[in-house]
Amino acid sequence: xxxxxxxxxxxxxxxxxxxxxxxxxxxxxxxxxxxxxxxxxxxxxxxxxxxxxxxxxxxxxxxxxxxxxxxxxxxxxxxxxxxxxxxxxxxxxxxxxxxxxxxxxxxxxxxxxxxxxxxxxxxxxxxxxxxxxxxxxxxxxxxxxxxxxxxxxxxxxxxxxxxxxxxxxxxxxxxxxxxxxxxxxxxxxxxxxxx
Amino acid sequence: xxxxxxxxxxxxxxxxxxxxxxxxxxxxxxxxxxxxxxxxxxxxxxxxxxxxxxxxxxxxxxxxxxxxxxxxxxxxxxxxxxxxxxxxxxxxxxxxxxxxxxxxxxxxxxxxxxxxxxxxxxxxxxxxxxxxxxxxxxxxxxxxxxxxxxxxxxxxxxxxxxxxxxxxxxxxxxxxxxxxxxxxxxxxxxxxxxx
Amino acid sequence: xxxxxxxxxxxxxxxxxxxxxxxxxxxxxxxxxxxxxxxxxxxxxxxxxxxxxxxxxxxxxxxxxxxxxxxxxxxxxxxxxxxxxxxxxxxxxxxxxxxxxxxxxxxxxxxxxxxxxxxxxxxxxxxxxxxxxxxxxxxxxxxxxxxxxxxxxxxxxxxxxxxxxxxxxxxxxxxxxxxxxxxxxxxxxxxxxxx
Amino acid sequence: xxxxxxxxxxxxxxxxxxxxxxxxxxxxxxxxxxxxxxxxxxxxxxxxxxxxxxxxxxxxxxxxxxxxxxxxxxxxxxxxxxxxxxxxxxxxxxxxxxxxxxxxxxxxxxxxxxxxxxxxxxxxxxxxxxxxxxxxxxxxxxxxxxxxxxxxxxxxxxxxxxxxxxxxxxxxxxxxxxxxxxxxxxxxxxxxxxx
Numbered sequence: 001x002x003x004x005x006x007x008x009x010x011x012x013x014x015x016x017x018x019x020x021x022x023x024x025x026x027x028x029x030x031x032x033x034x035x036x037x038x039x040x041x042x043x044x045x046x047x048x049x050x051x052x053x054x055x056x057x058x059x060x061x062x063x064x065x066x067x068x069x070x071x072x073x074x075x076x077x078x079x080x081x082x083x084x085x086x087x088x089x090x091x092x093x094x095x096x097x098x099x100x101x102x103x104x105x106x107x108x109x110x111x112x113x114x115x116x117x118x119x120x121x122x123x124x125x126x127x128x129x130x131x132x133x134x135x136x137x138x139x140x141x142x143x144x145x146x147x148x149x150x151x152x153x154x155x156x157x158x159x160x161x162x163x164x165x166x167x168x169x170x171x172x173x174x175x176x177x178x179x180x181x182x183x184x185x186x187x188x189x190x191x192x193x194x195x
Numbered sequence: 196x197x198x199x200x201x202x203x204x205x206x207x208x209x210x211x212x213x214x215x216x217x218x219x220x221x222x223x224x225x226x227x228x229x230x231x232x233x234x235x236x237x238x239x240x241x242x243x244x245x246x247x248x249x250x251x252x253x254x255x256x257x258x259x260x261x262x263x264x265x266x267x268x269x270x271x272x273x274x275x276x277x278x279x280x281x282x283x284x285x286x287x288x289x290x291x292x293x294x295x296x297x298x299x300x301x302x303x304x305x306x307x308x309x310x311x312x313x314x315x316x317x318x319x320x321x322x323x324x325x326x327x328x329x330x331x332x333x334x335x336x337x338x339x340x341x342x343x344x345x346x347x348x349x350x351x352x353x354x355x356x357x358x359x360x361x362x363x364x365x366x367x368x369x370x371x372x373x374x375x376x377x378x379x380x381x382x383x384x385x386x387x388x389x390x
Numbered sequence: 391x392x393x394x395x396x397x398x399x400x401x402x403x404x405x406x407x408x409x410x411x412x413x414x415x416x417x418x419x420x421x422x423x424x425x426x427x428x429x430x431x432x433x434x435x436x437x438x439x440x441x442x443x444x445x446x447x448x449x450x451x452x453x454x455x456x457x458x459x460x461x462x463x464x465x466x467x468x469x470x471x472x473x474x475x476x477x478x479x480x481x482x483x484x485x486x487x488x489x490x491x492x493x494x495x496x497x498x499x500x501x502x503x504x505x506x507x508x509x510x511x512x513x514x515x516x517x518x519x520x521x522x523x524x525x526x527x528x529x530x531x532x533x534x535x536x537x538x539x540x541x542x543x544x545x546x547x548x549x550x551x552x553x554x555x556x557x558x559x560x561x562x563x564x565x566x567x568x569x570x571x572x573x574x575x576x577x578x579x580x581x582x583x584x585x
Numbered sequence: 586x587x588x589x590x591x592x593x594x595x596x597x598x599x600x601x602x603x604x605x606x607x608x609x610x611x612x613x614x615x616x617x618x619x620x621x622x623x624x625x626x627x628x629x630x631x632x633x634x635x636x637x638x639x640x641x642x643x644x645x646x647x648x649x650x651x652x653x654x655x656x657x658x659x660x661x662x663x664x665x666x667x668x669x670x671x672x673x674x675x676x677x678x679x680x681x682x683x684x685x686x687x688x689x690x691x692x693x694x695x696x697x698x699x700x701x702x703x704x705x706x707x708x709x710x711x712x713x714x715x716x717x718x719x720x721x722x723x724x725x726x727x728x729x730x731x732x733x734x735x736x737x738x739x740x741x742x743x744x745x746x747x748x749x750x751x752x753x754x755x756x757x758x759x760x761x762x763x764x765x766x767x768x769x770x771x772x773x774x775x776x777x778x779x780x
Contacts, residue, residue, distance in 0.1 A: 459664075
């Protein structure tokens with residue numbers, strides 16, 4: 001039996017999609033774990049889309065760019081559509097985690113991660129965080145440090161607003177995303193084993 | 196010359212619409228102030244809708260139900276669409292304020308108000324709060340107290356999930372909404388006079 | 391081998407202490423679980439107090455009244471003192487949860503729970519939420535409903551500002567606290583078993 | 586008659602003190618404005634310290650380092666001590682604003698700014714934000730950009746953890762602090778004139 005990690009994300013310009021892929025890659029490298037990507041746009045209505053696959057997941061990871069200080073509208077449509085699942089507490093006791101990208105370093109991304117953590121809590125899902133110490137905060141340290149943005153509640157990445165997803169976010173953020181995916185997957189294995 | 200208060204709101208089941216009307220009523224009672232209601236759905240795209248009227252407003256009040264722990268998706272579509280205004284900082288130095296309704300007493304409504312305050316800050320809009328002491332927190336006090344939910348950053352109302360907008364939220368919340376509208380209007384008068 | 395739940399709390403007037411005791415009671419009723427209460431004041435410095443016992447705990451539950459919109463100062467002194475543990479990531483992969491009390495129904499308690507969740511995330515501790523649907527939100531429902539405040543991220547209780555801890559918070563909040571303690575304990579058992 | 590800006594801050598290692606001085610400098614450059622610095626430690630009790638001077642201020646700016654995800658404990662002691670003022674709503678209708686420093690770029694500083702905004706709201710104080718577009722988010726842009734951290738709700742600065750306040754935070758943060766002080770001062774002039 002394999003452990004399933006579902007990554008539900010929205011990406012406006014492709015940067016968050018790249019991050020989602022690296023989260024999936026890191027999760028999938030854990031033995032016995034399968035990670036799958038789902039577009040929030042395909043889950044905009046409670047009556048259509050791969051809701052059954054989310055129901056079968058052991059952990060659901062939320063991902064969206066931070067637009068105007070919170071998760072993008074297409075992600076929020078998915079979140080609102082999940083109220084049908086919420087009503088029956090269908091995701092209760094699954095694990096959850098989250099990631100977000102923006103052009104600025106802070107860029108109010110923490111508010112998006114909080115929004116995700118609160119969404120998870122309404123669903124009764126326990127929350128897995130990033131679990132990495134911050135980088136790029138010493139004399140001589142560089143943006144090539146892992147967790148260069150200095151996040152804890154989930155994964156934060158930064159993509160220059162005039163660069164496409166081929167180059168932004170930079171490689172350290174992509175590696176951080178893989179470690180984050182791995183952490184969520186390992187937590188899901190442990191949580192499932194302990195049942 | 197009159198001071199203009201624009202109230203941009205979304206309402207799913209009519210409760211938030213009732214609150215919006217009472218906010219408008221309170222604001223409109225201040226001398227020299229005109230309050231107007233705008234549906235977030237009519238501002239879902241940056242290229243369509245009454246954006247000119249928002250540009251002409253002295254204060255913009257954000258209103259939405261709290262769904263799954265944050266402002267409803269239709270409101271968020273308006274917020275994202277406002278990024279075009281943000282890019283030119285078109286609302287800079289206006290005033291802003293916010294209100295939200297949910298079925299539960301806390302119901303994570305504070306997160307929606309924070310989301311509004313952060314949205315306002317991205318626009319460079321200064322934030323006006325509720326300005327009322329909390330009620331319904333003493334022996335013998337009742338839900339007929341003003342600010343019975345005990346909010347500060349903005350207005351919170353509570354509507355029973357099995358009641359329609361004819362009766363929910365109750366009259367104390369409606370009176371609180373009027374005082375909130377008045378407070379925002381008075382702040383807009385003062386802020387405009389001081390220019 | 392028993393599972394250990396450490397409850398670190400501050401209480402200014404005794405209400406939060408009562409809640410802490412009910413959280414401990416609920417946790418202790420789970421087979422194989424021992425719950426212990428620690429005063430934040432005894433952990434105000436990194437070099438003094440029962441830090442070893444926190445190090446040995448499987449889950450740490452944070453509790454404090456919400457004062458002026460966030461966790462009380464004596465709790466915050468403990469949180470700051472825990473930066474020594476943070477530096478060595480000594481609590482990484484433990485579980486965490488939180489509760490808060492205030493006089494008002496909302497009373498900005500959500501901000502305190504977020505503060506706790508962020509503190510936990512900095513420590514790399516995964517977060518267990520309340521896991522109860524909200525009450526007191528229907529025609530004819532009463533404050534005797536469980537989770538009457540309508541919280542998700544953790545436990546919120548409400549104590550009238552002119553009542554002592556003998557009677558406030560009311561019994562439904564105390565029962566909710568017990569269920570919350572039980573939930574955290576069951577999660578700690580599962581998380582430890584799955585290791 | 587001069588406009589008075591009170592800056593209440595705590596600084597653990599001197600970085601936040603430097604930022605506070607630059608905020609004061611920027612505020613003091615506005616005609617008719619006097620800015621004064623107050624240490625949070627001197628306001629730890631409601632019965633001692635320069636509370637009269639805060640009462641006489643037109644705007645109060647809150648400043649603290651972000652420790653373990655929220656404002657430092659000495660600042661929180663001041664915030665709790667201000668509950669006596671809150672009870673009489675002594676600061677109602679003043680302006681408020683806030684700034685915070687940490688070693689990491691995000692470093693959960695947004696949570697500290699939210700904590701400040703909520704504290705201000707409890708006092709009925711309207712909130713002035715940073716009002717600068719974000720920098721350091723384009724190809725070829727550097728940390729010498731203003732608002733390099735990308736903050737909106739207030740001022741965020743970043744100081745390397747192995748550098749003292751002589752060199753950290755860097756000059757762009759200090760210039761940003763001056764512009765922030767200027768913005769708060771200009772808002773206070775306008776708000777007072779409009780009375």
